[in-house]
Amino acid sequence: MNIAIIGCGYVGLVSGGCFASAGWTVTCVDNEPAKIGSLRQGRIPIYEPRLEEMLRENMRLERLSFTTEIDAAVSSADVVFIAVGTPALPAGGQADLSHVFQVVGQMAGHLCEGAVIVVKSTVPVGTGDEIERQLRRLRPDARFAVVSNPEFLREGAAVEDFMRPDRIVIGAEDNASKRLMLRLYHPITLDRVPVVVTRRRTSELIKYAANAFLVSKITFINEMADLCENIGADIGDVALGIGLDHRIGCAFLQAGPGYGGSCFPKDTMALLETARSFGTHLRVVEAAVAGNEARKRGMALKVAEACGGSVRGRRIAVLGLAFKPGTDDIRESPAITIIRLLQGDGAEIVAYDPEGMTRIRARAGHVLLANDAYACMQGADALVILTDWPEFSELDLNRVKALLREPVVVDLRNILSPEKASAAGLAYVGVGRPVSDGDNHIWSLAAE
Ligand code: NAD
Numbered sequence: 001m002n003i004a005i006i007g008c009g010y011v012g013l014v015s016g017g018c019f020a021s022a023g024w025t026v027t028c029v030d031n032e033p034a035k036i037g038s039l040r041q042g043r044i045p046i047y048e049p050r051l052e053e054m055l056r057e058n059m060r061l062e063r064l065s066f067t068t069e070i071d072a073a074v075s076s077a078d079v080v081f082i083a084v085g086t087p088a089l090p091a092g093g094q095a096d097l098s099h100v101f102q103v104v105g106q107m108a109g110h111l112c113e114g115a116v117i118v119v120k121s122t123v124p125v126g127t128g129d130e131i132e133r134q135l136r137r138l139r140p141d142a143r144f145a146v147v148s149n150p151e152f153l154r155e156g157a158a159v160e161d162f163m164r165p166d167r168i169v170i171g172a173e174d175n176a177s178k179r180l181m182l183r184l185y186h187p188i189t190l191d192r193v194p195v196v197v198t199r200r201r202t203s204e205l206i207k208y209a210a211n212a213f214l215v216s217k218i219t220f221i222n223e224m225a226d227l228c229e230n231i232g233a234d235i236g237d238v239a240l241g242i243g244l245d246h247r248i249g250c251a252f253l254q255a256g257p258g259y260g261g262s263c264f265p266k267d268t269m270a271l272l273e274t275a276r277s278f279g280t281h282l283r284v285v286e287a288a289v290a291g292n293e294a295r296k297r298g299m300a301l302k303v304a305e306a307c308g309g310s311v312r313g314r315r316i317a318v319l320g321l322a323f324k325p326g327t328d329d330i331r332e333s334p335a336i337t338i339i340r341l342l343q344g345d346g347a348e349i350v351a352y353d354p355e356g357m358t359r360i361r362a363r364a365g366h367v368l369l370a371n372d373a374y375a376c377m378q379g380a381d382a383l384v385i386l387t388d389w390p391e392f393s394e395l396d397l398n399r400v401k402a403l404l405r406e407p408v409v410v411d412l413r414n415i416l417s418p419e420k421a422s423a424a425g426l427a428y429v430g431v432g433r434p435v436s437d438g439d440n441h442i443w444s445l446a447a448e
């Protein structure tokens with residue numbers, strides 16, 4: 001089967017590499033010539049574990065190629081995936097579908113007879129219907145089908161998630177395209193992966209409902225962390241105690257500085273817009289979105305409190321810029337928002353991230369960047385951990401103490417041991433955690 005994938009971002013490249021590894025012939029298309037140029041030379045423009053080797057191997061086997069020519073790629077494809085971005089529009093929270101519809105216009109004249117157009121981008125309910133309407137208008141002569149196949153991969157583990165997904169969701173309106181999609185995914189589903197086959201609109205909603213549920217879980221545990229701090233309980237134990245209940249599950253119960261990334265914020269806003277336009281009030285999702293916004297300001301205040309009430313004139317070392325470990329993606333990263341809030345409050349920021357530096361260099365020239373974690377904290381008045389990269393949990397805390405001007409550590413990811421930090425002479429502040437005196441927990445009770 002010949003596949004064309006339009007959009008060479010996180011989703012397009014991972015899908016392309018994985019389908020090629022599954023044995024299909026894949027052409028990946030992007031409208032950025034520089035991106036295609038470096039991909040052809042085997043260099044990928046993003047950081048994603050295992051991806052570069054996978055793409056190179058499939059190029060060597062001639063199962064994977066890259067082009068800017070959408071017409072050539074589409075004209076020989078049985079299946080065309082749309083995997084372009086659907087960011088939030090600047091005003092309001094609606095998804096910007098201009099890239100999707102641009103692709104539809106560009107491909108229409110070149111589709112093969114019987115082609116299946118698969119929407120992998122996250123798109124509001126009804127977008128598949130609209131794509132079908134536009135294609136029928138542009139190609140009244142052609143036979144084709146439009147299918148929804150949302151993607152659930154996580155950046156940082158994208159290849160693994162694509163090859164071993166929890167489930168695959170297919171939303172199709174006819175049996176032939178359902179069968180074709182099942183054949184396409186057969187090499188992956190062989191490993192007992194469940195497939196949910198449903199109608200197109202339901203499939204589109206599943207993606208948004210999944211993200212909205214995860215966002216609600218994160219905001220819930222963050223609010224519980226606030227309560228833990230006020231009543232003297234440990235959020236780590238609370239999360240474990242509830243997460244071991246199979247009805248709840250442990251994933252997404254790590255208290256922290258709030259969710260971010262290229263999907264959760266925009267997808268929740270887009271879902272709320274969809275719900276509003278269909279006259280439905282999603283109170284839980286609205287509360288989760290509002291709680292997450294407030295959280296980032298709350299985290300900046302936590303840093304100020306740890307610094308004695310204000311960060312004005314203080315040098316703050318920030319470890320972590322990416323919205324999560326394993327990626328260089330800083331889109332909507334809570335780290336970036338919190339840095340801006342601290343700067344607005346008068347702090348000087350010096351930052352380090354194992355992967356997010358290139359992107360922050362391009363986007364935020366006013367943040368000083370250090371070459372490694374220890375250089376970052378040299379002479380700083382406080383250390384703030386904002387992304388849970390594993391290497392930060394291995395910091396030599398005695399060295400940290402020696403390098404900091406003031407021994408203040410604000411661990412907004414709870415990756416350090418409070419006991420070890422206080423044994424090294426650091427004033428440690430975590431999220432929803434007791435303050436440690438070394439052997440025993442002591443509690444800083446806001447109510448006392
Ligand atoms: P991205 O911004 O990384 O990549 C999009 C790519 O599409 C870019 O390379 C861009 O140059 C290209 N593009 C835009 N218009 C084009 C056109 N007309 N022709 C050819 N190429 C074009 O986006 P992404 O993170 O891969 O996300 C893609 C979609 O998948 C979004 O809808 C997103 O919500 C969804 N999604 C993303 C993730 C994730 O973790 N990144 C996970 C699941 C779903």
